[in-house]
Amino acid sequence: MYPFTYHRPDSVSAAAKLAGDAEAKVMAGGMTLLPTMKQRLASPGAIVDLNGVSGLSGVTVAGGKVTIGAMTRHADVHTSAELRKAIPALADLAGWIGDPMVRHRGTIGGSVANNDPAADYPAACMALGATIVTDRREIAAEDFFTGLFDTALEQGELITKIVFPVPQKAAYQKFRNPASRYAIVGVFVAQTSAGVRVAVTGAGESGVFRVKSFEDALSKDFSAKAIEAIKLPTDGLNSDIHADAVYRAHLINVMARRAVDAAK
């Protein structure tokens, strides 16, 4: 690890000010940032630690919406009783992230801001039509995830909470990398008042994406059979030693069908 300046602000405004420095990196759970720094792959000049900022954690359900504070740990999302009633698929998803240590440190805001192409939460945000709320604006998930490890966040802009409309039914199915346990393919299917949305993580070269052909078919007939015959193109899908693009395209279909079957 290289030397850096450490800040632990106690308010969102103070944090945002410190994070405005182009040399600074914001740390929520630190579950990606710290290992990267330890391996000397990242060398931020300053760390802005959000763990001293109060009021950014917790899950609330009201008015057909679930609001999750940016600093809510995966373990708390996973075990939230209100969330399990409202969007069980999202509670399940949080329980699939990393290992117990990661789930007790890592946060939803950190994961969404990092936009790792194999992270789980981006699929949920896209499929559920979430709104990412920052210290200065509200951003639709659709506009938020802009590419590999890239988001619409500006330098110094901080996610404060994420708002998920409660769907009629939803499910997340994750096919895990045998080594890292990240998603090789993760498919989040949600049946909402605005139609069916299907979002895929782990597979795309540019991160999370929606599958229009599945959404159209499922909007007409919400059954696994409705998408069984739809072959996805392999363009834009990742290939690595664990899964090539052909296998990933196939798995997206399999995982989507399983998600449809499991949706509740």
Added chain:
Amino acid sequence: MSGTGIGARVQRKEDFRFLTGKGNYTDDVNRYGQTHAAFLRSPHAHAEILSIDAAAALAMPGVVAIFTGDDLAADKIGGLICGWMIHSKDGEPMKAGAHPALAQGKVRYVGDHVAVVIAETLSQARDALEKILVDYKVLPATVATSDALKPGAPVVHDVAPDNAVYRWALGNEAETEAAFAKAAHVTRMDIVNNRLIPNPMEPRAAVGDYDSGNDAFTLYTTSQNPHVARLVLSAFIGIAPEHKLRVIAPDVGGGFGSKIFIYAEETVCVWAAKKVGRPVKWTSDRTEAFLADAHGRDHVTHAELALDAAGKILGLRVHTTANLGAYLSTFSSSVPTYLYAPLLSGQYDIPAIYCEVDGVYTNTAPVDAYRGAGRPEATFVIERIVEVAARELGKDPAAFRRQNFVTSFPHQTPVIMCYDAGDYGAALDKALSMADYAGIGARKAESARKGMLRGIGLSAYIEACGIAPSAAVGSLGAGVGLWESAEVRVNPIGTVEILTGSHSHGQGHETTFAQLVSERLGISIDNVSIVHGDTDKVQMGMGTYGSRSGAVGMSAIVKALDKIEAKAKKVAGFVLEASADDIDFKDGKFTVRGTDKEIDFASVALQAYIAHKFNGQELEPGLKESAFWDPTNFTFPAGVHICEVEIDPATGVTRIERWTAVDDFGNVINPMIVEGQVHGGIAQGVGQALLEGAVYDATGQLVTASYMDYAMPRAGDLPSYQIGMTQTVCPSNPLGIKGCGEAGAIAAPPAVINAITDALGHEDIAMPATPLAVWRAIQKHQPRAAAE
């Protein structure tokens, strides 16, 4: 049997220390004035070093010294050695390329050692590392095993212009040709044994210390065999003569073979301690472990099995190319030769066997012994080819194996080994019954109903443990003897210290060895301590690998205990005023035959030391004996493992539904510890079969250099095992022990792959059978059952 004697399920004495964080590992050792070493490693698989400019690095804060290969050469520090000479078929000795601890002129794999920075702190050492400027001329690399011998392949060492370390053979070629000439059926297979990276939980580490007052060195290190490390560092590398070099291997957190070897980093740390006049510490990080710990396996094999019309095996012909990496590691040459081909007869009566092995250099990490070392590779060949032969002949694989089993002992195979004892049919019967082999048809139908593919696979393995006798291994090229030593020190109040040349790095010796003493001397295991891993305390010993600590290490303790008992009887005779010949010793008490006179062990110990009841002309005071044990043969653990899998054809995911292991380890000291060894061994074997595989890209970069890409088995990948045992006593050691440390890792891979190929209905799958590989195999061959 006492409550803590032989055969008792005693909880491990060492676990309190380990589970409460009170272990003392090498990285826990901190010496006054200690500095920290960081190694500059080659980013290229193959390159000439044109220049190294360390000036800017030397000027960095906290830097104490920077050394390169030139500094080692100037001090006449020798290169790392390979201690087993293999001769090619034509009589030529193997081509051992020089292996300097820090590169001299050339680097040969990614991770090869270029320079060392020694600094006040580890961070400072790492900072300075980044400032060393090395001008490389990158050369084309030989990477894949099957490419090494191709004409025009880049040459790794000039001494081996065709990259062949040796072209070795074992067996009778003419007799084998004759067997194939009369065969009614020949089964032919190409088999790859995937390359593995050991990954013990504790990475390697070293602390070198130099005492200028006594001109003496101490090396604390993660070693499975500290005496052998001292011997090599002294006699070959030239650090210091043995009496001026102490090697201490304290608690060691797993080795699996990878800590047998004498590596560059440990060598440099102990040498540099004198150069800088301060202790030098290095602890490998996980990336370094992936890059530079000796890897395992990596064979490419073609095998052929000749059968008569009735299905009797007539002959086996094998050609293997074994990747030895960029340099010959300490015992690497022996692994694909004498630890491999002699096991190719398996549990079968095969009249003729001929095996050729080409050992090759590549621009990859050195390859050496890894749990099983040669025997998993042999077992995979024989257990895959008998399975395939049975299927080709339309025979039940279990019945086909039984038809060809060795049934009388001793049995001399055509490839060196003489099996001394076993009952292979008994293990097969028990395993088939425990696994409900007869019911597999119904279970397959049930899986098919769910759209799943179910398969069952057998592995009737044999291994050879306790490599010995020394004279025999010497005749095969070993540079050392493979005996073991023990010293038994009885203290005046009757407690006992066992000094053993074996080394525990997870095996539980502190418990099992104490159980032996408890059984023999009738004392509590709490009154026994096991001392190991320190060359200043323990007499010369050979260390722990090849499942040898029970069969060889404990046998040495038995010999020393025999001497203790004999001497104690003499002492008791003086105390009880009887002839030593009339003294019986049982349950911790010495009695005079035919009388009620008795004395307990602790009282005899005290009498031995106070020496009031005898004089020095009659008997020496004290009660301490030592012994060296050299066995008369290898031991031959064997058994049958049965794996049952269910495959999801939609994803290619294989789930192990059942695992049955029936092993014959001879006599067992602690069944709980033995079962633990079986569990761990199966986990590693399943890892090889389903998950693990070192992948280098075409330029020689290690793609699987972290847990992000190298898949280790997790608890969820494994079923609950059904474990059973059969028992034939080993005749070649006094305890009748055969050894159990490697059995699971040897047995498991073919059981898994036989099960998967049974489920798939074809043989076209390589290890690791990842979901991607299985799914592709299904797509390629059209599954028997309909996919989702």
